[in-house]
Amino acid sequence: MPDQRLNYISGEWLESHTGKTFETTDPADPSSVIATYPQSDAADAERAIEAARDASDEWGTTPGPERGRILAKTGSLLDQRKDDLTELLLCEEGKTWSEAGGEVQRAIDIFRYYGSKASDIGGTVKSSSARDTNLYTKTEPLGVAGLITPWNYPIAIPAWKIAPALAAGNAVVIKPASLAPGVVHEIAKALEEAGLPDGVLNVVTGPGSEVGGTIASHEAVDAVSFTGSTAVGNTVYDTATEDGKRVQLEMGGKxxxxxxxxxxxxxxxxxxxxxxxxxxxxxxxxxxxxxxxxxxxxxxxxxxxxxxxxxxxxxxxxxxxxxxxxxxxxxxxxxxxxxxxxxxxxxxxxxxxxxxxxxxxxxxxxxxxxxxxxxxxxxxxxxxxxxxxxxxxxxxxxxxxxxxxxxxxxxxxxxxxxxxxxxxxxxxxxxxxxNEKTTGLELHVPFGGVKDSSSETYREQGDAGLNFYSISKTVYDNY
Known part of the structure; x- marks a missing residue:
């Protein structure tokens, strides 16, 4: 019997507003159904975005070390479930055991990395040119981050978007790719078990035209991060920037x-x-x-x-x-x-x-x-x-x-x-x-392309990943 999976919105597992579902199948055995998922629409996406907006203020003021402890515990929970995650990933996406296991390990490492980085988020102190003045910066979250992720790295890419967004204090809505969304659900379960407050992470499955389009256009979304094809990415960029959202695109390559x-x-x-x-x-x-x-x-x-x-x-x-x-x-x-x-x-x-x-x-x-x-x-x-x-x-x-x-x-x-x-x-x-192959990335250095491979705005991973999901405020304190 295939798994019956649901959307994750405001800390609850919910059916779609539409009542419709779609199936994932094993690429090595297409007659084998792995799971069913909600075929959500714009109303489901809006509900998730509203949940994220309602949760964003409290999460944004949660101390960085506390956010980091939740992320680090998530990494440990994923580690405990590594074999199950590996099997789910390979059965939906088609990778080999070694490839899928390596990708799951990368997700584990990413959550642990940003778990430690969250304690360092703060700002800088500068020397003022005036007397009796403190001059410093504060690093603050943007608010709500909308994430649209691809099927080819179905746990690693969501992890390297979710973890820095949460570490920086943002609430998140993610639309995973419909071909292999299962491991994103498992990330949500681990974050929930690790103590993430309701509404801070929301997962909605369904077509990009409905769910992804709503994420890109909704006024309550402050930043959009997309990985996928150049054609779709350019559409996301045009939609998201109409009202001034911060946008990060990583797209194709040759x-x-x-x-x-x-x-x-x-x-x-x-x-x-x-x-x-x-x-x-x-x-x-x-x-x-x-x-x-x-x-x-x-x-x-x-x-x-x-x-x-x-x-x-x-x-x-x-x-x-x-x-x-x-x-x-x-x-x-x-x-x-x-x-x-x-x-x-x-x-x-x-x-x-x-x-x-x-x-x-x-x-x-x-x-x-x-x-x-x-x-x-x-x-x-x-x-x-x-x-x-x-x-x-x-x-x-x-x-x-x-x-x-x-x-x-x-x-x-x-x-x-x-x-x-x-x-x-x-x-x-x-x-x-x-003297190395083109594939393979370190998680603590920036990743991104130029020309049609990227929006050339913000990089992912490492400190660059935190920078995308953060904004600086400069404070002049004349005492």
Whole structure:
């Protein structure tokens, strides 16, 4: 019997105003229903926003150390339930056990991190130019934060939005992605058990047009944080900024790894394959372009193909190398780009086909002889598809790396320190990796992109995450 889940509003678990529900299914076994959720509408979202508004003043004046204790206890509760959370995540989203477990651990670490950071929130004291005057700043919450999160990291991304918002003293309304919302419900349960007051966190499931649109437009919402596609993100931005909301967007990527002629080819192939095929390529930071010096190009293609061919597939509970796409539509999108690449003249070196088994599985796919103007080299493909581009030197590699509309993550594999420094300085990306894969993030440093990958307003994670959810007040005290 599938779990019957509800919205979480003002400390209560409630059915939707509509009475309608939707199901989540296992991407590796689509006939298996995991849970049902409320198909909420604008009225449900409004109710959640009003609950957050009513709770925001009291939570905002709660001392930072007390807020931090609740967040830290939440991290401990999630840790106690790690295996159950891992299984729920992989059954709804399709990750392998190792991938899902790593993501759950990240959420645990995020709550513990912001639990400790909450005690440091306050302000600064400055020396006044006048006598008998105290000059200082106070850090205050914005009020109500509206969060719209994606399916591909269904617990990590909500955690790195919820935790800093609560640490800074804001009340929260979150709309998790409909394909994998279960782990957000589990965060809510842990926060409730840890002592979070009613109304400070509210969870509403349902379509983005209804629930997300209401969050973005409602006058009681003071800040909106969105992660998802560039097309939807731009709509959210336009809606939210009409009445002056603070907005943070993290969107798509077309992330390059440059492979220098000085690189160890086997090491480079391992780095690129891990970044391209990990989590089934369903990461905004996934390596979708390998830009390779012509002197090592052929050897690199062979080495990446060998790694792609060695990948095994299966249900996440069996912990294979790769799981399925999250849904039929995502699988179809990847297959469409594979067809487009071949039509445009790219050489299919490996993969490109679905697997003869239940579920939304596709082989890791490698294209060579890719031109930078091809759609496969310009547009985001949210799947395990790698386009390999040959260049004559490092300068051309850098130009090709920057020749896209996105700028999220970029990496270079090189033994030349000068090349590494030039790459870090000149590549158009918010995250730069040297001799590392494009995926993988530290939680205590800023994360975000440039160009169409971001609103270029506020970063997430670390102190930057707190800054987005806070505002400073300057006090002149002439005594």
């Amino acid at each position: 992330n390059p790894t440059v492979v220098s002629d000085t690189a160890d080819v086997e090491e480079a192939a391992e780095i690129v394959a891990s970044g391209a095929f990990g989590v089934t390529g369903q990461a905004c930071t996934a390596a979708s372009r390998a830009i390779v010096h012509e002197d090592v190009y052929d050897d690199f293609v062979d080495a990446v193909v060998d790694r792609a061919a060695a990948i095994d597939h299966g249900h996440g509970l069996d912990d294979p190398d790769m799981g399925p796409h999250v849904s039929k539509s995502e699988l179809e999108g990847t297959l469409e780009y594979i067809d487009i690449a071949q039509t445009e003249g790219a050489s299919l070196e490996y993969g490109g086909s679905t697997l003869d088994r239940e579920g939304y599985f596709v082989e890791p796919t490698v294209f060579a002889d890719v031109d930078s103007t091809m759609r496969i080299a310009q547009e985001e493909v949210f799947g395990p598809v790698l386009a390999i581009i040959s260049v004559i030197d490092f300068d051309e590699a850098l130009r090709v790396a920057n020749d896209v509309d996105y700028g999220l993550s970029a990496s270079v594999v090189t033994d030349d320190h000068t090349e590494a420094n030039h790459f870090a300085e000149e590549v158009e990306a918010g995250v730069v990796k040297i």
